[in-house]
Amino acid sequence: MDDRYDPQQIEPRWQQVWADERTWEVSNSALQDADADPVYVLEMLPYPSGEPHVGHLKNYAIGDAVAHFKRRHGKTVLHPMGFDSFGLPAENNAIKTGEHPRDATEKSIKSFQRQFREWGVSIDWSREIASHRPEYYRWTQWLFLQFFKNGLVERRSAAVNWDPVDETVLANEQVIDGRGERSGALVEIRQLEQWFLRITDYAQRLLDDLDTIDWPEHVKTMQRNWIGRSAGAEVRFRCDELDTEYEVFTTRPDTLFGATFFVMAPEHPDVMKLVEGTDREDEVRAYVQKALTADRTERGAADKPKTGVALGREVVNPVNGERLPMYVADYVLIDYGTGAIMAVPGHDQRDFDFAQAYGLPVKRVIVGANDDAPDDFASDANAWALSEEALPYVGDGPLVNSHADFDGTPNRDALAAITAWLNEQGKGEEAINFRLRDWLISRQRYWGCPIPIIHCDSCGMVPVPEDQLPVVLPEIEDYKPKGKSPLAAAEDWVNTTCPTCARPALRETDTLDTFVDSSWYFLRYTDAQNDQAAFDPAVANRWMPIDQYIGGVEHAILHLLYARFFCKALTDIGVLDVNEPFQALFTQGMITKDGAKMSKSKGNTVAPREIVDKFGADTARTYALFLGPPDQDADWSDEGVEGVYRFLSRLWRLSAEAAEQMVHAAPISEGASAGSSAPHPAGATTPDGCEGDDLELIRKAHWAIDKVTGDMGRRFAFNTAVAAVMELTNAISARRNALVGNGASSRAAEATDEGGTFVNDQVVANLEGWAAIRFALATANSLLQPFAPHLTADAYERLTGCRVWEQAWPAAEQQYLERDEFELVVQVQGKVRDRVTVSASASREELEALAMGREKIQPFLEGKTVVKVIVVPGKLVNVVVR
């Protein structure tokens, strides 16, 4: 028998077993069994580009560990895989090289599939999907049409990055310092007709239902902040000159009386209307043009000097009739609120900065805590000692300089009162505003899902009839046509007839945002073969929600929010009954190399392929989980990989050796038929009657069961779980060395052949030791199986004759966890001064007395008075002196 750990030999053998037996496939009919306990474990699907990287390895190592752990707790686990195969990188590659995005993508998918198999990930491949295949995107289109028919789709104009040289729309990512990454041309902002999904209709529910799901708190916080609910009022400001009213959203109606000017966002559609034909027109036009092309993230910077231009118009403050000058300024955002604000420089930092820069009046309407209050301030507001240097004041306080009805009222109370008053007067009303914007789903790109709409001159926008789906993505010559969406070049495809009136009509040439594809793929997995529907609601509802979703924290907002929205909307439409798709979420951290994000340009990438070739998949997977807490970023180290390889080698060698020992011991110890080489079938149960070092080893094994079970089940602490199995393996190795000496191998088999009785006597003498070792090894392999499925299957079979993945997860027995002694720490002033082994049953009083009597602490008590003694049973005694 080969005593060398050889993953290249072990791993393919077990992968073959799982493939032949379709071990990881689950059928939907199995769900009809009342005893079925279905669990859905899912990692975010990969975008197939090139080969998988170590980030993928980590993601699927985590997910696979969870899937195995659940299976071994008796669950029926759905664990599928697919590919998010539409997207920009493949299209960019096509523009550069002429290679069809489909070819590059399919090639990449093949590589991903092969490597996932080589990693031994327990995937149900019968449910595989790829979003670029017509049999998938047919249903993406169908879902779009359901949204369309239910009024959740809108078409309206929106700003895009426009590259005037390439004549194409750019993704934000393609805009570098305001220039197109390919052309280098200054990017313009253009307004184009776009498709939207009305996710804002769901803002409140998306916010509220976060309370019902088991997600990391910081991810929920990010989503809450992204949705950005704020309560306030909408107030109408009249512009007499143009005979229009402008609505403003404010969270601070209490400061309405302090407004001294009015500001519009550069994108506001009325800005140019307001200055048309006036002497302001040129200056305003120049400012707007500049603001529109400026870098979006820089624009919001608080420390950036405020800029703007006067419009030469005024609006009337509805609460006091004051005339406020109008400005356009880029610190006002078109996407938030109404794109126009009332400016209250006395109580808002940004308004204050702007007022300072443009010499505008600053008015105080709330009294600060440090201002001196007159006794009767309501009747004599001017008696206030107003400290102008303290402005802007953003805190709370009583109102002043406002209105007789409100002066003196604490501003928080005045908020509601003023809102009610506005409502009475018809000048405004209570309003909730969300930061969340509608989801822009159309893209002027080739490599995406065609939008199934036909534009007809007579009938308008007509949905493609469902029985004509899919609208197949046409073949085109040039992936970068000038000025239009690339699909517009496929004239035979674009020119069609209207499904309603049969007259000539044109197909929509935009494609869908790839986030649409990935917002429902987890539903398709539940019923992936269905060619009559996107999914059977009964099947999807049975599997959903996903019990454990796992993916990168970089998706914490967009993907997760869109998928949540999809499920709610589809549930409202009536094709699904899933309020929240991801009941539990785990977000993994990034793997870096030498402290930096891996990238091809830096040349610091690590390909899993090389690791797997050199050390095997078990090592690669285990290391990916061992290198740190999986939810945090971690740095990859090649030396660390070797450490894990050494650990796995040792575990496997010890297992192989112990299995051999038992084969020879069996006829003698078990009374089994002579010459039988059948492995001990009960190797996984705790041997009885062990004492001394053997008992200690058994205790260690049960400690490891307890530790690994807790680390995996409660907190996803795979790194410490692996460490626990390492500790157990170290203990096994030490016990084994005590039995047979430190030689590389005991060569029991050879010895038996040569030595006859003497060796057998030795084996008998060591029988109890080997039983303990074998149990500990079976336990170590069993605990490590979710991380290293191949070698543990191999070793466990040798040790017990059983398939480890079919075994129930081991249970720690309390009697082996409890100790009758512990090490008491003795502290003085919180500093450790002594340790002593004491009985676990010692009372508080006994612990205190014992501690106080310790010789080592006496010098620290000398000349001091003992003020207090803290006793923490099972842990420590802390003596507090003065």
Next chain:
RNA sequence: GCCCGGGUGGCGGAACGGUAGACGCGGCGGACUCAAAAUUCGCUUCUGGUGACAGAGUGGGGGUUCGAAUCCCCCCCCGGGUACCA
């Protein structure tokens, strides 16, 4: 800018408010070997001391507590997201 994370030995990291540094890497020393590799055993936060031991120590500053890496406040640095990368 805004939102969310993170910062602990030479390195990756461990530590329900209760022994800082588990486990692994690296380093040093020993065993085995003609030798090397592999394996195996021991030591390894820093400073002082032969040593027992003492002092310091979890990005910086303050606070709460008998006791803080952990909780609170302020600051610095690094990472993710920021709506057309996925």
